Amino acid sequence: MTLATVVAGSRPTVVLIGFQKLGNLGLGYLSAVLRGAGFQVRVLDIEAPPAEIFAAVTAAKPLLVGFSLIFQYYIRRYGELMAGLRANGVDCHFTMGGHYPTLSFEQTLLAVPELDSVVRFEGEITLVELVQALAQGKEWRGIQGLVHRAEGGIVANQARPLVPDLDSLPHPDRDFEPTLILGRKGMPILASRGCARTCSFCSIHTFYRTAPGKVVRIRKPAEVVAEMRALHEERAITIFLFQDDDFPLFGLKWRAWAGQLVDELHASGLARKVIWKLNCRADAVEPELLSRMRDAGLYLVYMGLESGTEEGLITLHKQITVEQNLRAVRTLKEIGVRFEFGFMLLDPSSTFESVFGNIAFLREIVGDGCAPATFCKMLPYDGTPIKDALAAAGRLKGDVCAPDYDFLDPRLDRFYADLARIMDVTGWVHGPRALTMQLEWAHTEVAVIRQLFPRLADIDAYEESLRGHTRVSNEGLFATVETLAELHVTGRGRAPDAGALRRQCEETLERVIAERDAFIMRHQATLLDALRIAA
Numbered sequence: 001m002t003l004a005t006v007v008a009g010s011r012p013t014v015v016l017i018g019f020q021k022l023g024n025l026g027l028g029y030l031s032a033v034l035r036g037a038g039f040q041v042r043v044l045d046i047e048a049p050p051a052e053i054f055a056a057v058t059a060a061k062p063l064l065v066g067f068s069l070i071f072q073y074y075i076r077r078y079g080e081l082m083a084g085l086r087a088n089g090v091d092c093h094f095t096m097g098g099h100y101p102t103l104s105f106e107q108t109l110l111a112v113p114e115l116d117s118v119v120r121f122e123g124e125i126t127l128v129e130l131v132q133a134l135a136q137g138k139e140w141r142g143i144q145g146l147v148h149r150a151e152g153g154i155v156a157n158q159a160r161p162l163v164p165d166l167d168s169l170p171h172p173d174r175d176f177e178p179t180l181i182l183g184r185k186g187m188p189i190l191a192s193r194g195c196a197r198t199c200s201f202c203s204i205h206t207f208y209r210t211a212p213g214k215v216v217r218i219r220k221p222a223e224v225v226a227e228m229r230a231l232h233e234e235r236a237i238t239i240f241l242f243q244d245d246d247f248p249l250f251g252l253k254w255r256a257w258a259g260q261l262v263d264e265l266h267a268s269g270l271a272r273k274v275i276w277k278l279n280c281r282a283d284a285v286e287p288e289l290l291s292r293m294r295d296a297g298l299y300l301v302y303m304g305l306e307s308g309t310e311e312g313l314i315t316l317h318k319q320i321t322v323e324q325n326l327r328a329v330r331t332l333k334e335i336g337v338r339f340e341f342g343f344m345l346l347d348p349s350s351t352f353e354s355v356f357g358n359i360a361f362l363r364e365i366v367g368d369g370c371a372p373a374t375f376c377k378m379l380p381y382d383g384t385p386i387k388d389a390l391a392a393a394g395r396l397k398g399d400v401c402a403p404d405y406d407f408l409d410p411r412l413d414r415f416y417a418d419l420a421r422i423m424d425v426t427g428w429v430h431g432p433r434a435l436t437m438q439l440e441w442a443h444t445e446v447a448v449i450r451q452l453f454p455r456l457a458d459i460d461a462y463e464e465s466l467r468g469h470t471r472v473s474n475e476g477l478f479a480t481v482e483t484l485a486e487l488h489v490t491g492r493g494r495a496p497d498a499g500a501l502r503r504q505c506e507e508t509l510e511r512v513i514a515e516r517d518a519f520i521m522r523h524q525a526t527l528l529d530a531l532r533i534a535a
């Protein structure tokens with residue numbers, strides 16, 4: 001039986017399961033190539049209730065279920081889901097892809113006995129070949145890029161090279177709802193894959209460097225803009241969220257590429273109709289180019305700043321200086337492009353001095369309330385050089401779902417435990433209801449209103465008030481960290497009162513939401529009119 005005859009009867013179905021929150025382009029590309037090869041595809045959200053997933057998979061009678069693992073600490077949850085599917089009579093081929101299964105395929109297959117195979121690296125071609133072999137009843141174990149079980153162990157076939165030309169792939173399926181910001185619709189998009197840098201805490205470069213082929217591949221600007229235009233015209237998308245690991249901006253060649261993208265946006269007429277966000281390194285932020293990009297709709301830049309001390313940046317192998325981080329922030333403020341950032345208050349080289357240094361850095365960049373402060377502790381995930389270094393030094397703790405390490409100064413461990421408890425109790429920084437997240441959303445709304453709606457009379461006053469709340473929240477956060485650190489260093493002072501801080505956060509959040517709602521209600525008619533005209 002050939003695939004053609006299978007397809008002529010009823011097209012076999014493939015189910016893909018992964019995170020769908022904010023859209024999953026990885027699954028979208030897989031879905032698109034599978035549909036292009038003649039298969040039906042159902043994409044399911046791993047966050048859906050298991051009973052719903054069991055029912056959907058059972059009804060689909062799939063040839064294969066593909067699991068996309070983004071966060072390694074979800075491996076057990078995926079394992080439980082697969083066991084549940086098997087218990088519900090789903091006996092088809094189970095495969096899995098993603099950074100962790102690719103780089104730690106043996107651990108993956110050992111941890112999840114229900115898995116038949118792992119698709120390593122970029123999965124578009126390997127997965128189609130696997131599904132075609134299954135549909136035709138052919139032997140699949142020799143397929144390039146697969147890992148499978150065999151008598152006597154686990155066999156990793158030859159790795160498949162990375163997709164050399166990203167524009168040879170179809171546009172990804174987007175079987176998910178757009179992100180809505182005040183009625184404007186946002187969608188993720190990719191202009192490139194891969195990252196040329198080698199940060200020690202990141203597995204992205206390991207993923208791309210371990211595979212054969214060119215590490216960074218960039219689409220043609222005209223192709224990127226054609227996809228944007230299609231989404232704008234067909235689904236009324238006006239906010240594009242570039243999910244590139246590192247948007248191509250660094251060096252002469254990539255700057256020229258970014259300039260061409262800007263030209264294409266202007267030529268297509270999209271520059272005045274859509275806005276876009278990108279992720280990049282601070283050392284790629286250059287005022288002239290970024291100003292041109294702003295004029296073509298760039299409204300938000302996310303940078304992984306990660307540390308405010310030279311030692312921290314060296315440990316994290318950021319290959320950047322504190323001054324470069326500061327300069328990028330200054331540049332974005334000067335040219336009026338909003339920024340968000342990632343920051344690791346603590347890393348394996350941390351000392352109390354670096355904690356104070358990091359807080360001083362955060363105060364310098366967001367002490368004015370231009371963005372809410374955020375931070376985390378660096379965790380040693382699989383596939384990262386820092387995890388290997390910690391293991392070699394005998395400092396690695398925890399397991400795949402909760403990898404961790406001790407600091408060199410044991411007082412820092414106690415400090416961090418106290419800080420984590422306060423952050424937990426207050427819900428200040430992490431979680432969808434966190435004050436930081438809500439402030440970030442409110443700032444994003446302001447940026448979107450400024451770009452995609454008519455000018456609202458009192459928007460400057462509203463933004464200033466929002467900055468005021470953000471300033472107070474940030475300073476409270478900094479003072480909490482400093483007070484706690486001081487206590488652990490000197491034994492003097494009192495620990496911050498987590499309950500009182502929680503009440504402060506809740507009160508601030510209530511005020512922020514009340515002001516935001518009042519502002520939106522005041523301008524409801526104008527906002528709705530603008531949406532109606534655009535529809």
Ligand code: SF4
Pocket residue numbers: 195196197198199202203204205245246281304
């Ligand atoms: S953290 Fe960012 S810049 Fe560093 S290697 Fe990973 S993707 Fe590249």
